[in-house]
Amino acid sequence: MAKPIEGGCQCGHIRYEIRGNPKGLAVCHCLDCQKQSSSAFGLSLDVDPAAFHLVSGTLKSFDWTCDSGRIKTCTFCPECGSRIYHGGEWGMSLKAGTLDDTSILRPDSHYWTKRKQNWVVIPEGVFQCVDDG
Numbered sequence: 001m002a003k004p005i006e007g008g009c010q011c012g013h014i015r016y017e018i019r020g021n022p023k024g025l026a027v028c029h030c031l032d033c034q035k036q037s038s039s040a041f042g043l044s045l046d047v048d049p050a051a052f053h054l055v056s057g058t059l060k061s062f063d064w065t066c067d068s069g070r071i072k073t074c075t076f077c078p079e080c081g082s083r084i085y086h087g088g089e090w091g092m093s094l095k096a097g098t099l100d101d102t103s104i105l106r107p108d109s110h111y112w113t114k115r116k117q118n119w120v121v122i123p124e125g126v127f128q129c130v131d132d133g
């Protein structure tokens, strides 16, 4: 089996492993993701919930109703506030910036491009959607 992918929060309280390959990486430019990440976009790694293993720390979560009406559970480190993943009936979106090695990340889709910062350039050939598709 391949080596697990490791990651954790900013302060080190939360450490996790992903055993198995993530299914894809989406960039979301919606205002919710900009606010949540306090940055230009959110990075969501599509991970099988069964592949996620908490190695240390205790996570906290709260439920958030998206504009679409979908409810997502937002899970974070209670010590430093780093968001670790979003979950729901669709599965799990790991916040990919929490990986130890982010050089492996290759986004394969971009959502909510109508809200994208105008200096963000999306490479040719990568799937784009003006909203959540």
Ligand SMILES: [Zn+2]
Residues within 6 Å of the ligand: 009, 010, 011, 012, 013, 014, 077, 078, 079, 080, 081, 082
């Ligand atoms: Zn932390």
Ligand SMILES: [Zn+2]
Residues within 6 Å of the ligand: 028, 029, 030, 031, 032, 033, 034, 042, 112
């Ligand atoms: Zn978003």
